[in-house]
Amino acid sequence: MPMSDWKPSIMIRCFLLLFCLLAPQALPAEEIDFEEQILPILEERCLYCHGEDEQESGLRLDLRARMLRGGDSGLSAVVPGKPEKSYLIEVINHVDEDMAMPPDDDKLPDEEIDLLTRWIKAGAVVPGQMDDVVNEEIDHWAFKPVVRPDIPQRGVSFQLATPPQRGGSQLATPPQRGGSQLATPPTPIDSFLLKQLAEQGLSYSPPADPRSLIRRVSIVLTGIAPTPEQTNEFIEASAIDAQQAYTELVDRLLQSPHFGERWAQHWLDVIRWAETNGSEANLYRKNAWIYRDYVVRAFNEDKPYNVFVQEQIAGDSMGAGEATGFLVAGPHVPAATVGREPSAIRQARADRMDEIMQTVGASVMGVTIGCARCHNHKFDPITIQDYYSMTGVFQDVEFGSRHPEFAPDHPRRQRGEEIWKQIAKQRAVLRPIGGWEEDWGAFREMHFKPVTTQAIRVRFKMGNVGLDELEVFGPDNYGENLAHKRRGTKVSGFPEDGTEGRNPIRRVNDGEYGTMAWRAKKDKGSDQQPYVQFDFEQPEKISRLRLSSNREYFYDTDYLDKKPYLPRYEYDVDVLQSDGTWQPWVGTWFVNTQLDKEHPERKAALREIQNQIETLAEEGPRPSFVGRFVRPEVTRVLLRGSPENPRDEVDPAGPAIFDGDLGLTQQAPGPKRRAEFAKWISSEENPLTARVMVNRLWHHVFGSGIVPTTSDFGKAGAAPTHPELLDWLAAEFVHPTVSGNEAWSVKSMIRQMVMSAAFRQASEPRSEGIAKDAGSALLWRFPPKRVEAEVIRDSILQASGALDRTIGGRSYRIHNEKKTYAQWEVVKNYGPETWRRMLYQERMRRVDDQMFTAFDFPDCGQVRAKRPVSTTPLQALNLMNSDFVIHQSERIAERAEKESDGELKSSIIRCFELLLSRQPDADELDSCLDLARQTSLSLVCRTLLNTNEFAFLP
Structure with a gap:
């Protein structure tokens, strides 16, 4: 066929066929020879610092499995097939000059970078290593499962007669019935301790005298010294039957309502709970104290510890909403201080998530999780992916206030239901009359005759308008905001950009309360008034509007000399009719003024509603600083902890080393994430939870934990003095075999500790004990220790007869009311209004209470699993001259x-x-x-x- 007869389409097809036949090797990725092309680059450029002998930053590049795992950064150095996600390619390309590799050398030649890139893209093949994996072995005792050890078989008799007291016979113990010796079988705790003492050639000290013993156990269990009458009664009872007298004393103290106060204080120390946020403004956290009361109640009721943990993480779905105050107990910087710079907002959010990590890690897990925020943990097998997987669990948590979710039998919920009935009764009086307005402090709510419409328009009569949220509700699904953007509602109005373009109108229905508001100002000489229009996806039946200017500020803080301002909005509401015209429906002027003239009885009903609103705020479920919930964002690993450098997505989970896979994805709702994590962390399979808690209880009973670093069970923490005893206690805590009580019972575990002979022995020093164990870690005597600031203060009040023993409620005030950025000042810390237990004193961060701060009372900025004990002249001065x-x-x-x-x-x-x-x-x-x-x-x-x-x- 002559060329002139070929059609163009036939020529093109033939050309493509010829190309494919002649160049088939151009389609697949080019094969790279690792030995010949890649290994020489690594040997010359990388392996000196990242090879077999040395692994700077934890990175090793001579083994493929270690390349895939990466180094301390937590990012995979090599991701087969994906050079764009391989950290090795990033650092050799000097994307970040601070992490440029090789350091202090010129950048690799382009051809070498190209070879490494193509090698990774082709699958990063390393002959003989393709099936190798890196398995993180659990070689640290605390990360291994709890195995109940056998109780050492060792019998012993304890001398119970008390040596003569100082002061002669004034309060000396009468001779005990049956002579000076009583045989007492050792408890399992004693068996473990005595075994280790015998190995060191030591033994227990003689028993403590009854006066010392009742003072010791009373303070340990309740934080209050015994009265003289209680002391004398115990001494007399001990003379008849020391064992029975002590048993009855311990049981009485465990049932005291002051037990919960004492042990709540210990828990609050660990989680850094306070009633201010600790930032520059150090604002008061409104009604945060209801979480403190929850903790007191939980210890008094002996709530099983696993349930206690679950409620603090997911109490909103368990009828214990106040318990989630645990998650927001740490310090934070409020939005008003952060400002509006997007990067600053992202950084502040990351910092708040880190506070949650510190709280959960220190209190329940006993692991310094926060160390993995910027890189893999230096000591423990916790990766940066683990850290951000855990933050994914709490992505719906935000620092702030909400109405806590209470169980049906909760007294505050029941009282709230009574009050709501009274409000409903008055609303029924007002409804036939017409619209009315209610002032709820955080917002104003307009009620009007129901109407079904496709759109509404709110026309303001004010020249200046500020709205953080404008909500629309109907008579059905009472709490559902029909105007929320998530329902597809469109918002428009004037001016759309707000004041100077900084406060867009979209903020009025984004569901976020606070400083990010729509602010509109009428232009001089203009007749155009600000207005907001909502277009619903479908016709909606509406009957209420709710407007606020900074609802978050009202809910979150208090005790400011300039209270959060809620303006009285003046506006008219129009509804869109089916023919496309607007019909005036309600106006605030008519509602607030004209109807009062026409219906005199209206004022009395409104006044009663406002009275009930105030009562509800004090006695019913109230907005409290126990955390608020937001829609979870996608969780990513942040390289070096920077929100400006997000990397791979991670699913919500616990640390992999502890089998923390929760089976969740990024699509899981926030409550489900926290509920699943709560079950995982409080399960008996978790090797840390029971160990950490029984060790914490031991610390507060004996003055030092079996693991002295009570919130760090990792490799950087201290080794246990009695590892077998610790595991026996942990196993007994979860599956009681000795006490016969319920599983996870805190009271039962504490009872076993204080009933031991180790706790009941004298505290006087002995030369042989000092020589071998000066710190009394082996418990050859009861270690004497200074009591806490709270014990000193409460015991003084008890001695004077002034102590108010009321349990729970709002904290008593010792500070001034302040301007937003001013500092708190102690106004009066000694008047009758302060004579409650010190647990109930306003707990302000960064504030010296001018008296008991000198006794190492924590300022709650840092975890205080173990309070320091100092000796300073200020202590004597305060106890003499305050x-x-x-x-x-x-x-x-x-x-x-x-x-x-x-x-x-x-x-x-x-x-x-x-x-x-x-x-x-x-x-x-x-x-x-x-x-x-x-x-x-x-x-x-x-x-x-x-x-x-x-x-x-x-």
């Missing part, structure tokens, strides 16, 4: 005089009984008589308050 101590010492002296008929010698004896639970010896009595005659009895009291005997656990 207004609180002077005032209470005068009251103690007055009480002693009254109860001693004014006789000075008897009054001094009574002061000793009230403060030290004993009578003075002859020398002490003579010295105090001289001091009282020269000065006053109150100065004797102040002197006793400054003794080690008052401030130390015997």
Whole structure:
């Protein structure tokens, strides 16, 4: 066929066929020879720092499996087939100069970079290593499953007779029935301790005397010293049957409502709970105290610990919404301080998520999870992917307030339902009359006759308008915002860009309350007033509008001298009719003024509604700083912890080393994420949860944990002094075999500890014990320790007779009301309004309470699993000269005089009984008589308050 007869389409097809036949090798990826082309580059450029002998930043490049795993950055150095996701390609291309590789050398030649890129794209083939994997072995004791050890078989008799007390026979113990010895079988705890003591050639000290024992166990269990009457009763009962007397004492203390207060304080220390956010503004967290009351209640009810943990993570779906205050207990920077710069907002959000990680890691897991925020953990097998997978669990949590979800039998919910009935009764009076407005503090709500419409328009009569949210509700599905953007509702109006283009109108229906608002200002000389229009996806039946200017500010904070301002909005509402015209429906002027003239009874009904609203805010479910919930965002690994460098997506999960796969995806709703994580972390299969909690209980009973670093069970933490005992306690906590009580019972575990002979032994030093174990870690004696600030303060109030023992409720105030960015100042910390237990004192971050901060009371900025114990001159000065101590010492002296008929010698004896639970010896009595005659009895009291005997656990 001549060329002139070929058609163009035939020529093109033939050309393509010829190309495919002649060049088939151009289609598949070019094969790269690793030995000849890639290995020489690695040997010359990389393996000196990242080879067999040295692995800087934890990265090793001579093994394919280690390339896939990556180094400390947490990013895979090589992702087969995906050079764009391979961190190796990024660093050799000097994308980030701070991480350019090789360091201090010129960039690799382009041809070498090209070879490495094509090698990875072709599958990163390394002959002989294609099936190799890196398995992270669990070689650390704390990460291995709990295995119950056998109890050492060792019998022993304990001497229970008490040595003579100082002061002669004043309060000496009478001889015990049956002689000076009582055989007592050792508890399992004692069996473990005695075995280890015997290996060191040590033994227990003699038993503590009854006076010391009741003071010790009372403070450990309730945080309050015993009264003189309780002390004498116990001494008398111990003389008859020491074992029975002590058992009854322990049971009574465990059932005391003050038990929950004492142990709640320990928990609040660990999670850094406070009532201010700790930032520059350090704003007060409104009603955060309901979480504190939840913790007190949980310990008093002996809520199983696994349930206690679950509720604090997912209480909103368990009828315990106040428990989620746990998640937002740490400090945070509020939106008003962050500003509007997008990068600053992203950074602040990442910081808040890290606070949650620190709280969960330190309190429940006993692992420093936060160390993996920027790179793989340096010591423990927790990767940066683990860290961000855990943040994925809590992506729906935001620092702020909400109405907590309460179970049907919760007293606050029941009271709320009563109040709502009264509000509904008054609304029924108003409904036939016409529209009305209610002021809920955070928002104003307009009620009007129901109407079905496709769109509404709110026309403001005000020149300046600020709205963080404008919500529309109907008589059906009472709490559903029909105007929310998630329902497809379109918002428009004037001006659309808000003031100076910085406050767009889309903010009025985005579901976010706070500073990000629509702000509109009428132009001078213009007749155009601000308005908002909502177009619904389909006709909706509406009956209420809700408007607010900064609802978050009202819900979240309080005690400011300039209260959050809620303007009275003046507006008219139009509804769109089926013919496309707008019909005026309701106006605030008519509702607020004209109807009052026409219906005088309307004012009384409105006044009653406002009264009930105020009552509801105080007695019913109230907006409280226990966290608010948002729609979860996609979770990504942030390279070096920077929100500006997001990498691969990760699903919500716990750390892989602990089998933390929850079977969830990015599409899982927030409550489900937290509920599944709560089940996982509180399961008996988790190797850390039970170990960490029983060790924490041991720490507060004996003064130091079996693992001294109570919130770090990782490789950087301290080793356990009694590893077998720790595992036995953990196993017993989950599956009780000795106590016969319920699983995960905190009270039962504490009871076993304080019933042990180890707890009941004397605290006096012995030369052989000091020589071998100066810190008393092996418990050859009960380790003496200074009591906490709260114990000192509460015991002073008890001695004076002023202690208000009311359980729970709003914190008592000692601070001023302040401007937003001013600092809190202590106004009065010693008046009658402050005479409750110190647990209920306003707990402000970064504020010295001018008295008990000197006794190492934490400021709640850092985890305080173990409070430091310092000795400073300020402590003595505060216990001698502070207004609180002077005032209470005068009251103690007055009480002693009254109860001693004014006789000075008897009054001094009574002061000793009230403060030290004993009578003075002859020398002490003579010295105090001289001091009282020269000065006053109150100065004797102040002197006793400054003794080690008052401030130390015997």
